[in-house]
Amino acid sequence: MTAKSTQLIPRQIKSADGWHFWNPSELYKMAYFSDEDAIEIWKAKWRGEGVQSLVERYKESPFRFYEVWTEAKNPGTRLIAFEQFKHEAPHLALHVDTSPHTPKRKVIVPPAAKPSSQLDMFG
Numbered sequence: 439m440t441a442k443s444t445q446l447i448p449r450q451i452k453s454a455d456g457w458h459f460w461n462p463s464e465l466y467k468m469a470y471f472s473d474e475d476a477i478e479i480w481k482a483k484w485r486g487e488g489v490q491s492l493v494e495r496y497k498e499s500p501f502r503f504y505e506v507w508t509e510a511k512n513p514g515t516r517l518i519a520f521e522q523f524k525h526e527a528p529h530l531a532l533h534v535d536t537s538p539h540t541p542k543r544k545v546i547v548p549p550a551a552k553p554s555s556q557l558d559m560f561g
Contacts, residue, residue, distance in 0.1 A: 471502060476512035479503060479520035484534040485527070507539035 440559040471479065475496070482492055489500050496502075505511040516538065 447482075467546060470511050471496075473497075473508055473512055473515050473518075476506045476515040477519040477522065480516055481508050481526070482494050483507065484520075484523055484536075504539060509538045 462550055479492065479496075492503055493500055502511075506515070509516060516536065520531070520536050523534075
């Protein structure tokens with residue numbers, strides 16, 4: 439039995455500098471941010487940089503940044519970043535919200551339907 443090779447088809451996507459081809463195999467190379475990157479991402483948030491500018495700089499999905507900001511990944515980097523931020527920009531450190539990001543939208547999951555049997559139809 440031989441292993442089936444899957445050929446990944448390059449897709450054309452639009453970026454800030456025009457259209458280019460993106461190979462889906464790059465998806466497997468994507469990793470979570472290192473702690474050093476996460477610290478820089480926290481400081482960028484407090485400096486007021488937008489998500490799209492961070493996406494362009496790091497070439498990652500916006501969801502990766504929210505994983506850092508909700509502390510789902512890289513826990514503890516927020517406190518380290520704030521200590522560094524207090525020394526780098528003390529005038530901004532007084533006015534920033536250092537709490538983790540909380541989503542503004544709440545996803546409501548409907549309760550699971552009660553399984554019924556066909557006998558209930560005759561009852």
